[in-house]
Amino acid sequence: MRSFGGRWAPYLYIAPIVIIAGVLLYFSIGFAAFASLTDWNGLTRMELVGFENYRELFQDRTFYIALGNTVKFMIVTVVLQAVLGLLIAVIAKERVPGSNFFKALFFAPIAMAPAIIATVFKYMLEANYGSLNETLRALGILGPDETIQWLGADLGVWSIAAINVFSWMGFSMMVYFAGLMSIPDELYEAADLDGAGWWRRLFSITIPSLRGTTSVLVTLGIVGSLKTFDLVWLTTQGGPGVSTQFLSTFLYQARLDREAGYSAAIGIVILVVAFALAAVQMRLSKREN
C-alpha cells in the first residue's frame, strides 16, 4: 500500500508552519549569530570584527549583573512557584469548603497581561506615595517618614520575582492539581493502613509521584526566566543604574543604544543558555523515567 498522503503532499501540509514560523525563527537565529560577529549599528554599518563583541561582553560588568539577576530570579521563582503551587493543590484536593474560590483567585492573574500587572505593581511599590508603603505605615510596621525602596537597587530583583510569582503560581497549582488527581487512591489507602501520617504521605507518596510534573515545571520556569522581559522593562527598566538589568533587558538596551552587533552577541548567549538548560533538564527527566 502506498503511504498515506503520497510522497509530496505531506510537505504541502507542513509548508505554512515551516515557512511562517520555522524559517522566520531559524533565519533570525542564524542572522543573530552572523551579526554578533560584526560591528552592526542596526542600520547600514556592518563590518566583520570576529569575536570582538564576545570578548567585550565577557569583560562587561553589566553582563554579569544581568546574568546574576536572571539566575536569582530563576531560582526564586521556580522554587516558590513549585512549593506554593503544590501546597495549594494539596489543600484543594482535601476539598475544604471554599477551595474552589481560592483556586480561581490564584489562577486569575494568568489571563491578565503581564504588562498591565507590571504597571499596577510599579506604582504600588513606589517608595514615597506607593500603596504598599502607605499600608505598612498605616499598620505601624513602618514609621511615618520611613520608606522601603521596593524597586531600588537592593530589593528590585526580588520584587520583580515576587510579581512573577503572583502571575504564575496559579499555573503550577493547576498543573500539580491535575497531577494529584492521577495518583491512584489505593496508594493512600495502603498508607493509611500502615498508619502513615499526613507529612509521611506527602513525602513518600505525593511528592515522588509528582516528580514528572515537577520536572516539567522546572523546565518551563527556566525557559520562562530567560524570556522574562515586560515585568522588568515596565517596572524598573533595569535601573536604578543597571542594578536590576536582566539578560533580556540588557540586550534591548544595547539595541536601543544602536549597538546591534553587541546586542546580537547577548542574544546568542541567551539562546545557548536556553537550549543547554532545556537539553540538560530533558536528559535528566528522561533518565529518571
Added chain:
Amino acid sequence: MKRKRFLAWAAMYAVLLILGVAWTYPIVIAVKKSFAVGGMDNYSAVLNHADFNYWSAIGNSFLLAGGSTVIIVVITCLGGFAFSRMQFRGREFLYRALLACMAVPVAAVVTPLFFSINSLGLRDSYAGVIIPLVAFNVMMMLMLTKNHFDGIPQELLEAATLDGARPFGILVRVFLPLSGPLLANVSVLSFVYCWNEYLLPNLLISSPEKYPVTQAIALLQFERMSQEQIGQLYAGLILMTIPSVLVYLFSQRYLQSGLTAGAVKS
C-alpha cells in the same frame, strides 16, 4: 481524632487566607486607586483622553490576537495532521527542529526580527506583528494538536480511505469533528498569549493609533505623575483588563485544560 482534623483544617485555612490576602491586595489597590481624587470622573477622563483611545486599543488587540489565533489554528491543524499521520523524509527531524523553537525567547532575536519585518515592508503594520506572534506561539499549539491527533484510532482513517476519502477530506470530516475541546484549548491559549504580548508590538509598531492595549499603557504615563493622573492610569488599567477578565470567565475551563495539557504532555 476530631480535634486533629479541626487543627488540620485550621492550618489549611490559615495558608489559604494569608496567600489569599497577598493575591487580593494588588487587585483591591488597583480598583481603589482608580477612583482616587477624581472618583468616577477618572473613568470618563480616560475614555475621553486626548492621546489614549480606549476603543482603538481594544480593537487593535482584538485584531492582532484574533488574526494570529485564526492563522495558528489553521496551520497547526494542517501541520499536526501531517506530523501525526503521514510518512515523509525528514519528519522526525523537522518536528524536533520546530518544537525546539519553544525555547527561543523573543528578546534574544529582536534585532534580526526587526530587520526581517522591515525588509518585507511590514514595519508598523498589523501583518508585521501577526507574523511573529504566530511564529512564537504556534509551536506549543503544534505539539498539543499532534498529541491529540495521535490519540485518534488509525482504523477510522483506514475505513475512510477505503471509502475513497482523500487526506484533506479525512482531516476535515473525521479528525476535526473529534477535536472540539482541543480546538477550543488551542484557540483560547493562542488568543490569551497574543493578547498579552508586549515586546513584539513595542518593537514593530510605532504609530500610537495602532497600539494594542499592552503598548497603549505608555500613553497614560508621564515623567512626573500627579495623584490624579495616577488615578486615571489605574482606571485605564482596569478598563483594559475587562476583556481579559471576560475571556477568563467564559473560557476558564479551556484555558486550564490547555495549559495543563501543554505542561503534562511535553
